[in-house]
Amino acid sequence: MRALFEPGFFASTPVRTALVVGAIVALASGVIGVLTVIRSQSFSGHALGDVGTVGGSAAFLANVSPLWGFLGIAVLASGTMELFGVERRRGRDVATGVVLGAALGLSALLLYFDTTSTSTSGAAVTILFGSLFTVSSDLLPALAGLGGGVLGAVLVMYRPLLLSSVSSELAAANGLPVRFLGVAFLVMTGIGVSLSALAVGTILSTALLIGPAAAALRLTRRPGRAMLAAGASGLAATWLGILLAYDSFYWPPARKGWPVSFFVVALVLVFYVGSGSLSSARSRRARGTT
Amino acid sequence: MARPGRRLLLADAVSTCPPGRHGEARAEVLALDGVDVWLSGRKVLSEVSFAIRAGEFTGVIGSNGAGKTTMFRVVLGLEAASSGQVLLDGESASHRSRRSIGYVPQKVVLEPDLPLRARDLVGLGLDAHKLGVPWPSRARRDAVDEMLAGVGATSLADARVGTLSGGELQRVLIAHALMSGPRLLILDEPLANLDIRSGQEIVELLAGLAHGHNVAVLMAAHDINPLLEVMDRVVYLAGGRAASGTVGEVVRPDVLSRLYGHPVSVLDVEGRILVIAGSNIQAVGTLEDDLGEHRH
Numbered sequence: 001m002r003a004l005f006e007p008g009f010f011a012s013t014p015v016r017t018a019l020v021v022g023a024i025v026a027l028a029s030g031v032i033g034v035l036t037v038i039r040s041q042s043f044s045g046h047a048l049g050d051v052g053t054v055g056g057s058a059a060f061l062a063n064v065s066p067l068w069g070f071l072g073i074a075v076l077a078s079g080t081m082e083l084f085g086v087e088r089r090r091g092r093d094v095a096t097g098v099v100l101g102a103a104l105g106l107s108a109l110l111l112y113f114d115t116t117s118t119s120t121s122g123a124a125v126t127i128l129f130g131s132l133f134t135v136s137s138d139l140l141p142a143l144a145g146l147g148g149g150v151l152g153a154v155l156v157m158y159r160p161l162l163l164s165s166v167s168s169e170l171a172a173a174n175g176l177p178v179r180f181l182g183v184a185f186l187v188m189t190g191i192g193v194s195l196s197a198l199a200v201g202t203i204l205s206t207a208l209l210i211g212p213a214a215a216a217l218r219l220t221r222r223p224g225r226a227m228l229a230a231g232a233s234g235l236a237a238t239w240l241g242i243l244l245a246y247d248s249f250y251w252p253p254a255r256k257g258w259p260v261s262f263f264v265v266a267l268v269l270v271f272y273v274g275s276g277s278l279s280s281a282r283s284r285r286a287r288g289t290t
Numbered sequence: 291m292a293r294p295g296r297r298l299l300l301a302d303a304v305s306t307c308p309p310g311r312h313g314e315a316r317a318e319v320l321a322l323d324g325v326d327v328w329l330s331g332r333k334v335l336s337e338v339s340f341a342i343r344a345g346e347f348t349g350v351i352g353s354n355g356a357g358k359t360t361m362f363r364v365v366l367g368l369e370a371a372s373s374g375q376v377l378l379d380g381e382s383a384s385h386r387s388r389r390s391i392g393y394v395p396q397k398v399v400l401e402p403d404l405p406l407r408a409r410d411l412v413g414l415g416l417d418a419h420k421l422g423v424p425w426p427s428r429a430r431r432d433a434v435d436e437m438l439a440g441v442g443a444t445s446l447a448d449a450r451v452g453t454l455s456g457g458e459l460q461r462v463l464i465a466h467a468l469m470s471g472p473r474l475l476i477l478d479e480p481l482a483n484l485d486i487r488s489g490q491e492i493v494e495l496l497a498g499l500a501h502g503h504n505v506a507v508l509m510a511a512h513d514i515n516p517l518l519e520v521m522d523r524v525v526y527l528a529g530g531r532a533a534s535g536t537v538g539e540v541v542r543p544d545v546l547s548r549l550y551g552h553p554v555s556v557l558d559v560e561g562r563i564l565v566i567a568g569s570n571i572q573a574v575g576t577l578e579d580d581l582g583e584h585r586h
Contacts (some may be wrong), residue, residue, distance in 0.1 A: 001331040026539045031518075038404060156421050163418040166406060170466070173393035174369055174418045175385065221450045224423070 007245055018132035018139060018242050018260070024147035025199040025208065026234030031227045032153050032192035033213030035185065035236075038165040038223075042210050044081065044186070047096045049193045049205035051077045051103035056127035056202060057110035061117065065139055066127055070197045071146075074190030077103065082183050130201030132242060132260045143195065150191050153184070154227075161185060162223055199238070200261040208234060211268035215275035233275075237267035318380060319344050319506040320365065327360055334360045338374070340525050340534035342508060344473060347500040349517040352527030358510040359396060361527070362476050366393060373399040378474070391418075392467030396510075398459070398479035402452040408462045409434050409447045415469030427534035433469070441465045441495060449525060464495065468505075475499065477509040481516060482586025489516055495576045496520075514541065515562050543569070 009015055036045045052070040059069030081095045114123035126134060135143075154161065163180045164171035172178050189209075196205040216229035241264035248258040308361060308461060322339035327334045335357045335557060342348045349466055352358050363369035367388045376383040378391075398471070400406075412434050417424060424430065438444050441459040460480050467475055497520035499585040500507040514524065518537065525534040526541070528549045533540045540546075541563055546554045553569035 034405070038406075040401070111345075155423055158423045159414060159418050159420055162406075163414045166400065166404065166411070166414075167395070167398050169395035169398060170463075171418070173366060173395060173467075174415070175389040176419060217405050221405050221448070223405050223409050223410065 009243070011247075013137065014133045015242065015246060017135055017137045017140065021135050021143055022132055022199060022238035022242055022264075023027070023235055025195045026212070026238045027231040028147040028192050029196045029208045030212050030216070030230030030234040031151060031231070032189055033209045033211075034216060034223070034227045034230050035154070035161060035165050036189060037213045037217060038162075038208060039185070041092070041189070042206070043093060044096050045189050045193060045209050046206040047081075047100040048074050048186075048190050049076040049078055049197055049202050050100055051107075052194055052197045052202040052205070053107040054103045054110060054128055056197065057107055057114050057123065060114050060123045061110065062199050065136065067139060067142070067194060067198050070194035070202070071191065073103070074194050075187055078183070078186035078190045082186055083219045126201070128201045128203045129259065129261050130197065130199055130204065132199050132238075132264075133245070135198060139198075145196075146191055147195060150188050150195075153188055155185065157181070177245060200264050204261055204265050207265045207268050208238075211272050212237065212267075215268075215272045218275045233271045234268070237264050237271060237273065240267050304572065317344060318342070320376070320508065321377040321380075322361075322365070323375050323377065325361075325364060325371045325376065327357070327369065328363055328372050329369070335364070335371075335414065335532075336530045338527075338530075338532040340387070340523075340532060342474075342506050342523060344506050345504045345518050346522040347497055347498055347507045347517075348509070348523045348525060348526045349514060349521045350508060350527060351512070351514045351517075352510075353512055356527040357530050358527055359478055361532075362393070362478055362508075362510070365476065366391060379439070390470060390472050390474075392470065392472035392475040392505075394460070394463045394467050394475075394477040394480055396482065398463060399458070400452040400454075402450065404450060404452040406451050407448050408443060408451055408465075409438065411451050411462055411464045412437055412469060415466035437465045437469055438462075441468075442491075456484045457492060460484070460488075460492050461495065464492075464499075468499075472505065474506045476510065477507070479510050479512070481511055481513075493517060493520060514565075518563065537563075541565070 004151055033045075038043060052074055055069030055071070055073030056066035058073075059066045062069075067270040077099050080099050081092070111124045111127070114127075115276070160176050160181055163174060163183075164176055164178050165185070166213070168178045168182075169182070193205050193209060199205075200208055212230040212234035213226070216226040219229055220226050241260050244263040245260035247259060248263075249256070251258060304512060318341045322338050325338040326336055338357075338361060350358050350361070356529050360369060364371050365383070365388075367383065367385060378387045381387065413424065413430060416430065416433065435444070435447070438447050441461045442465050443458065443465060446458055446462060451459065451460075451462060464475075464477070464480075475496075480496075482491055484492065493516055496507050496509060499505045500520075500522075509517070514521075514537075521537060523534065524537050524540050525532050526546065526549060528546070528550060531549055533549050541556055543554060543556050546556065546565060547569070552567060555566050557564040557566060
């Protein structure tokens with residue numbers, strides 16, 4: 001055990017905070033991610049993460065937690081994307097691209113101000129690539145509320161959301177408010193992406209949103225199980241990532257520890273590749289028995 | 291055998307089906323009365339009126355862009371008519387009454403990796419509007435199994451919906467649409483992209499629903515021929531206008547020429563109908579008789 005868990009792992013406050021934050025983020029991202037992939041809105045999800053950079057860098061200038069910047073801008077951007085028209089896939093891509101371009105341009109300016117005002121590059125790295133160890137424990141109640149809110153909303157709207165994600169035509173024919181569901185889901189994606197941006201940064205937030213979901217889709221053909229599997233594999237990636245980052249403190253070259261975001265995203269990739277070989281092994285076995 | 295608490299049982303519906311396919315006394319399930327529809331400054335439907343009754347199979351025939359989908363969307367309340375009205379069971383259509391229409395849209399594209407089994411999709415036809423997570427229940431499972439069996443899709447129950455063939459998916463979508471126990475089932479081009487054999491199987495399934503289970507089936511197609519043997523009534527759409535009646539009443543050179551605003555001929559080639567532009571071809575006037583013979 002000592003070899004695995006370095007002394008002081010569970011005693012360290014940043015580690016405990018990171019474990020809790022990581023769990024909230026992984027579960028919310030997993031559930032939202034499955035619906036995002038079903039809706040073929042991975043690009044929108046990625047864009048919502050990226051535009052969070054504007055909010056994060058503005059929040060840094062205003063000296064508040066980047067979470068509030070991520071959230072504000074993600075909700076604003078999802079509204080704008082909806083206004084542009086997300087009904088048709090083409091319209092959605094164009095709207096997303098326009099909003100994304102504008103936001104990243106603004107981010108370039110704000111990040112420049114951030115770095116010049118503090119004369120370090122820390123702000124840019126934290127916002128773009130995140131670090132679970134730097135999340136303040138003061139944020140925990142807010143994070144739990146947001147994560148719980150997203151999960152609760154998905155549970156309550158599970159069936160309407162699922163059918164409208166599978167086919168908006170079928171949902172409309174069933175009398176479901178497709179447009180409302182679309183906006184509601186974009187806002188939920190915005191919140192989910194903001195949470196994961198806080199954990200692994202705006203650029204990597206898609207990895208936590210899409211990766212576990214994509215792996216889960218290969219392993220199960222049931223929507224509920226896919227959400228559970230995505231949450232579980234995201235949780236495993238986050239917690240193992242935290243552990244490895246903690247253990248990496250004495251690793252070369254700098255002996256200062258490797259960034260936790262690297263481990264989390266690398267593990268997500270490992271799980272994704274693993275799910276591929278697992279599902280093809282499974283189908284080989286199925287073919288062999290018939 | 292009827293168990294309570296289930297809204298549609300294929301087996302039960304048979305007993306409620308009155309004898310005779312053309313019973314005039316049957317109630318009108320759907321009626322359109324002088325419906326005009328404008329879409330982005332263009333008049334898409336003009337003065338469309340027709341009625342269909344329980345137990346009737348009605349084909350909506352028209353080429354691409356004739357307004358078939360628009361007409362369905364108006365019936366479903368997804369598009370507003372600028373004038374005229376839509377009546378369901380004799381009453382002006384409301385959000386509530388429209389919910390009881392079964393609808394199979396055109397071109398439902400489902401990715402192969404979608405984590406959704408055929409039985410999940412059929413189950414959503416029962417309760418997609420309900421909040422909360424569906425708890426697995428014996429009754430729900432039985433209802434889904436029974437419906438899948440009714441459309442001949444039992445073996446597909448656990449397949450991912452995105453991996454089904456065109457004909458298989460149509461069966462599952464029909465089962466989905468039937469779960470709410472609709473008296474009116476609308477299908478938008480269900481035969482598009484189907485091979486001849488699966489197309490014919492779908493037509494037979496739908497004809498069984500109409501004639502055997504008293505559902506009013508309204509189905510769009512661009513080709514009238516696959517439906518000729520089962521169709522009780524046709525709604526022919528061209529240039530935004532509609533003509534309706536039996537095949538013999540509607541598919542005639544004079545009626546169709548008026549509808550198209552251009553002279554057309556109707557040819558009968560061994561029981562199959564060809565509608566061709568131009569009036570210089572010797573039209574066959576005895577279509578009704580030929581059809582009658584063909585049916586025997």
